[in-house]
Amino acid sequence: MAIIPNHLSVLDYIQEFKKLIFSSSFNIKNNSSPSPIFSISCEVEPIDPLIFISVLQTDKQPVFYWQNQRKKEAIAAIGAIKSLNIDKNICQQDKDIDRFQKCQEFINNNQKLIHILNKDQDNYQPHFFTYFRFFEQSHNFDNKSFPLATIFLPFIQLIKKDNKYSVTINTYNQNKKEILDYLKDNFSEKIELNYKVNYSQENKINSHLENAKYQGFIDKVNKGLEAIKSEKLTKIVVAHALEIKTENKFNIVKSLENLRNNHPDCYIFSIGNEDQEYFIGASPERLLSIKDNQLVSDALAGSAPRGKNEDEDFLIGNNLLDSEKEKREHQAVSNFIFNQLSAMGLQPKKASLQLLKLSNIQHLWTPIYAEIKEEINPLEIVRQLHPTPAVAGVPIEVACQEIETSEKFDRSLYAAPIGWLDLQGNCEFIVGIRSALIKENYARLYAGAGIVTGSKPEQELTEIKLKFQALLQALI
Incomplete structure (x- = not known):
């Protein structure tokens, strides 16, 4: 029996889907918790990664997007189920800190916690996303928008390779069937329909x-x-x-x-x-x-x-x-x-x-x-x-x-x-x-x-x- 109620509107579908992805993870307060992470992937119909981000992004969560049309590749990620920020305070405590090594240790430690539930989707396995400031140390500028280094494992990612699209969800909720029911229920179509209704108005800026x-x-x-x-x-x-x-x-x-x-x-x-x-x-x-x-x-x-x-x-x-x-x-x-x-x-x-x-x-x-x-x-x-x-x-x-x-x-x-x-x-x-x-x-x-x-x-x-x-x- 389908878990998704038939009466859900597109807007309700999006809200319930976001609640399913994020709510169980928000209950884990300690970011260093050793709780297992379940990674669930599903191939979906083509969807613009920019529309994917517009509809599913949430407040107070990181977003990552890049696309190379010549290579026919794109990737989008929303939220951080696990993350590490290396900032000025950490470097003051340990001046010899290697931010690249710390990010690699983050990958090694969390890789052990990830359980890929559908092995048939190995080509769309979870990714870590990372970026670094130009300088090794933080300097005395007013703008401190980003730490010296950031790395995170997202709640949800979309990957495009050639003409194949796949969504991967990382969650503490191991109910694979419930998540896949949403992804297989005209997921791409509903995301794009929601975008047309709620996000497509373009504000011309003078x-x-x-x-x-x-x-x-x-x-x-x-x-x-x-x-x-x-x-x-x-x-x-x-x-x-x-x-x-x-x-x-x-x-x-x-x-x-x-x-x-x-x-x-x-x-x-x-x-x-x-x-x-x-x-x-x-x-x-x-x-x-x-x-x-x-x-x-x-x-x-x-x-x-x-x-x-x-x-x-x-x-x-x-x-x-x-x-x-x-x-x-x-x-x-x-x-x-x-x-x-x-x-x-x-x-x-x-x-x-x-x-x-x-x-x-x-x-x-x-x-x-x-x-x-x-x-x-x-x-x-x-x-x-x-x-x-x-x-x-x-x-x-x-x-x-x-x-x-x-x-x-x-x-x-x-x-x-x-x-x-x-x-x-x-x-x-x-x-x-x-x-x-x-x-x-x-x-x-x-x-x-x-x-x-x-x-x-x-x-x-x-x-x-x-x-x-x-x-x-x-x-x-």
């Missing part, structure tokens, strides 16, 4: 942009060039923040939808915390991907605009490939990744230098491959790769010190690792660039440019304006 102050960026570029001339460093990545306030709240889902439409070759991502602050963006840069022990990392540095037509675009791309200045900047990144992987005992291989053409910009790109050894975990590799010269500079420690003294804003998650891991050692991490931090009607947009010998402040300013424009066109 946005008023504060005057963009770019002189500070020019000054930072010149300071970086002086440091390079004095041989203090050979490269530094200068970032800039653009502050925006609007009359109404930003529509996160609609903004993400615009990013997805405008940048189909990028990773579109969004992280929402318990205070409903969101870090969103469209990143072209994959820091690390591991699938079946095969690693891929992208060396991405050196940029140029797209052409107005095919011939102009071809010429600009060839000039980028021939530019000694751009190739020198790119070589620093590819060498760093190659050397870091080699130092871990891996045997990386570089693909040939090529162009990565995006909707509004093109980059020099070198994919790097390696086979993973069993004793090396993914977060150990992330720790060794962050930050790369693509987002910091060369030498990295000196560049980071310069960044801390010259940038008068908080990088937060900008240019930092964001990703997921599963129970079999597979993972994917991107670099949080081309991004914005948003809360209600306030947004801080981030963009940066790599400065090396031969860099010209006016050209670097043009580059970051191009990156800002991609975000400004998407925000609603």
